[in-house]
Amino acid sequence: MRRWNGWGDDTITYPLHASALRFLEQRVGPGAPPGDVVFADAVAQVPPSRLPIHPLVSPDPADRLRHARGQSLPDWVALRGGRIGAFPDGVAYPASDADVRELIRYAEAIGARLIPYGGGTSVVGHVNVGQFAKLPYSPPTLTVDLSRLNRLRRLDATSGLATFGAGVIGPDLEAQLRAAGFTLGHFPQSFEYSTLGGWIATRSCGQQSLGYGRIERLFAGGHVETPAGSLDLPSFPASAAGPDLRELVLGSEGRLGIITEATVRVTPLPEHEEFRAVFFPTWEQAQTAARAIVQARLPLSMLRVSTTAETEITLALAGHDNLIAALESLLKVRGAGDGKCMALLGLTGREGMVKAARHEALGLTADHRGVHVGETFGKQWHAGRFRTPYLRNALWELGYAIDTLETATDWANVPLMVDAIEAALHVALAETGERVHVFTHLSHLYPYGSSIYTTYLFRLAADPDETLARWQAMKTAASAAIVARGGTISHQHGVGADHAPYLGAEKGALGLRAIRELCAVFDPGGIMNAGKLVE
């Protein structure tokens, strides 16, 4: 069963080793387990539904609780602290485009708002009802759960194009493709629950985007049901016929309509795949080597580099003391110095090309004093790559909150941006006397810049409101630092409610106006996920 107030399947845990606990206590102090509310008490908070009966709509309180929030830290505080506030008035489970059109007409007829819901994994408030509190009245809200639109509808193996119902989740999508010898290659950390439609609506980026591309490159076309009518996006390999309407749907965050079907560009399953680790003496050398690799346009499928602090906590949490001791000896023998920054390189594809790319890439890492330590850490990363979010549950239950922030910027700006974000997070809690542990990696690299992914770990307060205040102080400080230094407010999580105040900084007043007018073309009544992306 899926956890109602945390990440993932409730039979899966992420046990922490004693050494990891010691590490946390040293860094931010001892944690105290929180007094979370239980499911039955949360369900009891759900008010009566204000929606008229409809065969597609469930007014069940448990359904409505399970669709009330996403996976942001404020969502966790709300769910676990019993401060959920607003709930959808119903949850609909359409099974066809016609059902979706019917739900739009139903909402229009009764003055309800619609919130499209994929996997509920948003970390920026995409699926929350709460924002309507800003309105003078609070209209009824219907969450549209797309999980029944989950089939492979067409596969054109000649062209490498697969058409799915947009509510398909990552594992089901990959399983249906694998049966035909293909992969999409889109593996965001939320993969187990997030959906194809959600990836498109939020401009998702998978862990192997360096090889397979972001969802923008994978999304060939599809079908969107909007209040103003249906929009069909044909799946041309490329087109010069005017502005690309796919790019309006990408990142539309439910504001234009509901994506019901998507055609994606798939790749034959790779002949070979490997993940290798290289350790660098310094962060500067690690970054420079990584930049050299992407600027050499080597066909890697993944590249990520961690700061010294992230490398340290990664090894501490892994808890394999013998392995770490062996690593230390190896690095000492190779003269890698005291510090260490881990880089992971993914190589995917035909044997011949992997061999050539490995040779070139390891040559470049060696140029920057990188020590290649083989596939052990890479295999570990790959095996656990969808397990990391479960760590949030384990930490929470020990009294610790963990959250992430991300941006992307030009290479010339990367080192200063990392420093600015980390400094902002360190300073934000200084007055409270609380410590925060901060660490960063570059997770998605481009020839012309990189995403920056910063994690911050701090203690829960006894009072959930105080925990939220700590988060808010850090989030605000870091977002201000990102905007001030010219980074995007989001490389991969989207805008939602949490980043909406910062969108104007990158779109400009005229750009925001264009986005608002676009919403009005497709959704003249303003019923679609109002309050998200743009006000």
Next chain:
Amino acid sequence: MRRWNGWGDDTITYPLHASALRFLEQRVGPGAPPGDVVFADAVAQVPPSRLPIHPLVSPDPADRLRHARGQSLPDWVALRGGRIGAFPDGVAYPASDADVRELIRYAEAIGARLIPYGGGTSVVGHVNVGQFAKLPYSPPTLTVDLSRLNRLRRLDATSGLATFGAGVIGPDLEAQLRAAGFTLGHFPQSFEYSTLGGWIATRSCGQQSLGYGRIERLFAGGHVETPAGSLDLPSFPASAAGPDLRELVLGSEGRLGIITEATVRVTPLPEHEEFRAVFFPTWEQAQTAARAIVQARLPLSMLRVSTTAETEITLALAGHDNLIAALESLLKVRGAGDGKCMALLGLTGREGMVKAARHEALGLTADHRGVHVGETFGKQWHAGRFRTPYLRNALWELGYAIDTLETATDWANVPLMVDAIEAALHVALAETGERVHVFTHLSHLYPYGSSIYTTYLFRLAADPDETLARWQAMKTAASAAIVARGGTISHQHGVGADHAPYLGAEKGALGLRAIRELCAVFDPGGIMNAGKLVE
């Protein structure tokens, strides 16, 4: 000096060998040189300007003639036949963003229309004034020539980002980058005259797009002056912050405003580059091998495959009888059969990667009975790649018209689409008794589909109106075939005036409405290149 009524520098000619002339006579019959009007007579047609005097605006008739038309076949018929019809009332040469803003204000104040002008190389009527004839009155028109915005303004060598004035032409852009060790790698056939801003506004695609990407991937950000204000597009490596506004400017064809500055993603000059030819016995084998190569995601910089008919005319026009005889012997020895379809493979980058990609690619061509004949034909192609448009001049002067059509579609649809386009062109002139010679190549290949580029050659009539009628019959038939079979109306030339009637087929009514509303956001008065892209 640039030709006023044809392609390119008037000191450059494209002499045709006797064997090429024989080939043309055999295929479409003997040509009769046309009675083109001379420059002085065309200038004499230019009416007085209706624009009030402004220091940035030239009312010079020769200037206005030289900016009245692009490079489409209807443009050539108009210019050479002395049927130009409409001229801009003036040509402005802004030297700064402030000048562009001033010109927009000037146009608004006097009720004039603006036509942005880059290199004037459009083949679909982007820069023509004529469409205003449809209005009940004909407003004065000012063409804004952006050639003075042609400097490299900033180069961030660390990030591989270069910022240019958007009026820079291909050779000047590459020369400024080469001096710093970089290339953009964007080489459309119009490279000698077309501009960065024009590439963006029309979604241009260069000959090595397989390696460097289309202009959509190269355009990182920039600055647009619109009647509603300035739009700044920041150059993030990637962003998940809502719809991508760059994608509205890409393909905007002057309807939203004037692109004054663009930041592009540049690549270090390659260590190595080579172009190799492979001959296949049949078109089917050539296509299948090409598809296998792109679907294997091999890092080639170019791949194009020609039909038997195109291979034949390419060799006939090249006129190197000894070389062709040597080729015939080689193919015979290798057992390649009677037919031949030429494929060209471009390999660009680091020596190690080129070596691996060459090995893999030639392995795949051999799997489909391709015979690799080395670099001779590839070198010839590379040396002459911007000379081919000059062939249009030579043919015209012998009494022949030559034009091209293009689309893109999924791989599964490619063979039928090629047949459908070629059949439509062959049939269109059947009633007139005129013959048309048709040939095709796949010029830009993707893992999931390909562009299709079809050339048709026919005789000029004594009466220019009859030549235009022949073209119109073929263009209409082929465009209808493209739309009927689900191809895009343009993979690389844009929409302009000529393709506007077909845009609705791919955007849909709701999509077209969204594009129109976007135009209205940026250009509420409808003064920007009205009548192009969407009515």
